[in-house]
Amino acid sequence: MAEIRQKIVSCPQGHYYDANKYQSCPYCNSGSFSPTIDPFSDAQSGRGSGQTQEPGQGSFTPTIDPMGVPKGGNDSFIPTMDPHAPAGGHNERMSVTQFVDTSSAGPTAPVTGWLIALSGALKGTDFRIHTGYNYIGRERGDIIIRGDSTISAEKDANITYVPQTRRFYIAHELGKNVLLVNNLPVIGGTTELKDYDIITVGMTKLLFRSLCCDAFSWEDEGIRNA
Numbered sequence: 001m002a003e004i005r006q007k008i009v010s011c012p013q014g015h016y017y018d019a020n021k022y023q024s025c026p027y028c029n030s031g032s033f034s035p036t037i038d039p040f041s042d043a044q045s046g047r048g049s050g051q052t053q054e055p056g057q058g059s060f061t062p063t064i065d066p067m068g069v070p071k072g073g074n075d076s077f078i079p080t081m082d083p084h085a086p087a088g089g090h091n092e093r094m095s096v097t098q099f100v101d102t103s104s105a106g107p108t109a110p111v112t113g114w115l116i117a118l119s120g121a122l123k124g125t126d127f128r129i130h131t132g133y134n135y136i137g138r139e140r141g142d143i144i145i146r147g148d149s150t151i152s153a154e155k156d157a158n159i160t161y162v163p164q165t166r167r168f169y170i171a172h173e174l175g176k177n178v179l180l181v182n183n184l185p186v187i188g189g190t191t192e193l194k195d196y197d198i199i200t201v202g203m204t205k206l207l208f209r210s211l212c213c214d215a216f217s218w219e220d221e222g223i224r225n226a
Contacts, residue, residue, distance in 0.1 A: 044128075057186070073085045110218045112161045113168060113210040120204035121147025127206075135173065136201055150177055150202035157186075157201055159208075166217050168193040168210060177202050 008019045011025035067194065113129040129141045135141040136153035145151055156175035161168050169190040172179040179186040180200035193199075199206040202217070 022161045038187070094146065103134040111216070112212040113208065114161075115143060115159070115199070115208060117145070118205040118207055119199070120145070122204075129159055129161055129168070131161050131163055134161070138202075145201065145204055145206075148204045151204065161212065163212070163217060163219055166212055166214060168208070170199065175201065 007020045008016055009019045010016050011028055013025070015025050017025055017027070030208050041223050042099055045074050049097060078148055108221040109130040110201075111128045112131055115127040115129065117125045117127075122145060127145070130142070132145055136143045136145065136151070136157045136159070137143060137157070138148060138151040140154040143159070146215075152173075152175045153171050155173040157170060157179050159168060169192055170179070170186060171190040172186050182193050183198075183200070193208050195208065195210055197208045199208060
């Protein structure tokens with residue numbers, strides 16, 4: 001028996017079929033997707049009609065899974081989900097991967113205060129401060145201030161909120177410029193921040209405002225049980 005090779009193609013709707021057997025997509029021509037029409041089933045080898053084939057006889061081509069990972073591929077491969085694929089297409093098989101969340105950070109932490117840009121390219125923009133360390137940088141960090149080349153790409157300075165004391169502190173990190181609070185340098189340690197303090201990072205001036213304070217904290221029993 002001569003070997004029959006399959007020519008697997010995909011129609012615009014995402015259906016796979018054997019072009020050697022069909023001139024056009026059998027699924028589309030049927031008017032709707034029908035799982036009973038399968039150009040890759042064992043029927044084409046004769047086994048679906050009750051015939052048997054002993055090992056070594058003929059040249060039966062194994063069924064091709066168009067969505068499978070080729071042998072020798074990466075076992076951890078996850079097919080890309082096409083959000084624009086029509087309903088009933090082959091992408092429905094992969095809908096479980098559509099909203100995979102690889103982040104381990106969990107929900108966004110509550111805001112504890114703000115910085116508001118008073119100058120620079122982002123003048124008028126506010127930046128949220130959260131519990132713990134908040135690193136300031138031009139490209140990376142918790143507070144990203146773009147447009148000021150005098151600010152280090154990352155960790156120019158940090159603002160820390162300590163829930164145990166309900167206080168905010170600022171410290172110099174990797175910035176090449178002197179960090180200023182109300183035009184006074186922050187050198188060799190941290191400086192406690194008060195409402196309406198003016199912070200100078202690089203050439204950008206920032207106004208500090210707190211939310212958490214003696215009068216309010218997210219750790220308050222009444223707030224937690226509200």
